[in-house]
Amino acid sequence: MNVTETLNEGLRRKLDVVIPATVLASRLDEKLDEVRGQVQLKGFRPGKVPTSHLKKVYGRSLMSEVLQDSINDTVSKTLEERSEKAAAQPEIDLSEDQAVINRVLDGETDLAFSVSYEVLPPVELMDFKSIKIEKPVVEVTDAQVDEEVEKFFKQNRGYEDKGDAGVVEDGDNVGLSFVGKIDGEPFDGGSAEHTHIVVGSGQFIPGFEEGLVGLKKGEEKTVEVTFPEDYQNAELAGKKAQFEVTILHVDGPKADVELNDEFAKTLGLEDLAALKKAIRDQIEAQNKSLSQQRVKRLVLDALDEGHKFDVPEKLVEAEFNAIWNRVKHEVEHHGKTFESEGTTEDKAREEYQKIAERRVRLGLVVAEIGNVNEITVSDEEHQQALIAEVRRFPGQEQEVYDFYRKNQQALAGLRAPIFENKVIDFIVELADVTDKTIARDELAKLVREGEDGFDIDNDHAH
Structure with missing residues (x-):
């Protein structure tokens, strides 16, 4: 095997490789020996097929395997000998001349090809002790905790039906259906037959929950909103929309529930x-x-x-x-x-x-x-x-x-x-x-x- 380096620029390498026909012939013989006991040919006992006949029947197909295996093995061993690691799969350039290919398959000439690749660069690590980092620390105050506890309480204290005459107020859990439209046309994901929204929770688009305040069960209203510029669905971001809303029921927070030890116990907590x-x-x-x-x-x-x-x-x-x-x-x-x-x-x-x-x-x-x-x-x-x-x-x-x-x-x-x-x-x-x-x-x-x-x-x- 002969390997000649023809390019060495930065991380790029190119090698010209020649594998002698004698080496390929030897590897083909090894392949033929492997299949001798596996094939069944008319007129021959298992394992007794002459090499010349095996070569005539299977020579070309087995030589194709030999060539592929030889290329892979040669490239792998060459990189190992050069102490190089390819950054990506090396590119193999074989002759496209069919006459040349036929001569290689027939064992009449050497296999010549080039291999191009990039090597992984050496990485000289910096001194990590020289890195200066300001680690952000957020202090949690009692006021913040109390605010979050109050918010959690409002969301989990339970609700009761306010009846047909009850109007939507901030903090109510409202059952509703709606159809959202942009320029008069419904859009994907903009409709619901029966969903729930806690007014004031910020679950929906800014302006939508506020537009429900004052409505009663069975009432309808078109609420106009504008999707935020940073809305997660880019197709809707920044666009104006109209939601045709129907109030299905209005549930208000239970009046007899207080934020105390008993409420905490309903959540499985001690107090x-x-x-x-x-x-x-x-x-x-x-x-x-x-x-x-x-x-x-x-x-x-x-x-x-x-x-x-x-x-x-x-x-x-x-x-x-x-x-x-x-x-x-x-x-x-x-x-x-x-x-x-x-x-x-x-x-x-x-x-x-x-x-x-x-x-x-x-x-x-x-x-x-x-x-x-x-x-x-x-x-x-x-x-x-x-x-x-x-x-x-x-x-x-x-x-x-x-x-x-x-x-x-x-x-x-x-x-x-x-x-x-x-x-x-x-x-x-x-x-x-x-x-x-x-x-x-x-x-x-x-x-x-x-x-x-x-x-x-x-x-x-x-």
């Missing part, structure tokens, strides 16, 4: 103090989650700033294409345009190209950190992630479980977020971290502003 503690714990858990998201973003920013190296073009191209396909889907199916988003297609491409490069670079850095420091995901952690994913789909648990068990790539994908978070935790332990007291609203805003696609939770570059 009102236990309810307040449960609410406080919930608020603290939510604040902790927001803080962790912010810290993770700060760590990723620091890693991006502390590691500058070229990344494989093929990996970036694949990442960019994945991002761009989602962008095109938004444009084509949700009525968006680049102009409506304050940009142009060229500028958007340039921005998403930078995002793709950052994602790939961070993926390689995180993978190297885990490798050097022996950070792994245990089978137990992986199983817990699968269970958590299954529980996200009540009523469909078995279907979701079966999907992951049959789809090994999806199952492996559950490891990535766990691995990345363990790497982040490892870095935080070494970094210079100081607490910074911050308001919850301000922290939530910082987290939202960081949701710009730069995170690597969905990337599996390792």
Whole structure:
């Protein structure tokens, strides 16, 4: 076997490889010996078919297997000998001349091909102790807890029918049907035959709940609202809509229920103090989650700033294409345009190209950190992630479980977020971290502003 390097520029490599016909012939003979005892040919006893006859019948098909196996083995061994790791599947370039191919298949000439690939770049890790992080800390006050407890009480104290004469007031649980229209035409998801809304809870579009106040059972009204600009359904965002509403029943809060120990006991808690503690714990858990998201973003920013190296073009191209396909889907199916988003297609491409490069670079850095420091995901952690994913789909648990068990790539994908978070935790332990007291609203805003696609939770570059 002869290997000649013809390109070595940056991360790109190209090799010309020649496998002698004698080597191929030897491997073909080994293949023929393997099948000799398996084939049954008329006129020959099992295992007694002459090699010449086997070659005449199966030679070409077996030689095709030999060629494929030889190419794969040669490329793998060559990279190992060169101490290189390909960033993506190497590209094999074989002759397209049928005459040449026939001569190789017939064992008359050597197999010549070229292999092109990009190598994974060496990653020199920064000193994590040099990273400075201000960890946001949100203090939970008694007033906040009392406010949330009061809100919880209003939502869970129970309701009773106010009768035909009862009018809708703030805090009432209203049963209603509605048909939503935009420019006179009903839209998907804008209708309901019988649903419930607690007036003042902010469950619905701003202005809708307020428009129900004063109505009675059986009354109809057209409520006009405008969907928020950041509404989750981009097709409806910013649009004016009319909802033709019919009140089915009006239930008011039970008057004989008070916020006290007895109310807490109906929830399975010991007393009102236990309810307040449960609410406080919930608020603290939510604040902790927001803080962790912010810290993770700060760590990723620091890693991006502390590691500058070229990344494989093929990996970036694949990442960019994945991002761009989602962008095109938004444009084509949700009525968006680049102009409506304050940009142009060229500028958007340039921005998403930078995002793709950052994602790939961070993926390689995180993978190297885990490798050097022996950070792994245990089978137990992986199983817990699968269970958590299954529980996200009540009523469909078995279907979701079966999907992951049959789809090994999806199952492996559950490891990535766990691995990345363990790497982040490892870095935080070494970094210079100081607490910074911050308001919850301000922290939530910082987290939202960081949701710009730069995170690597969905990337599996390792």
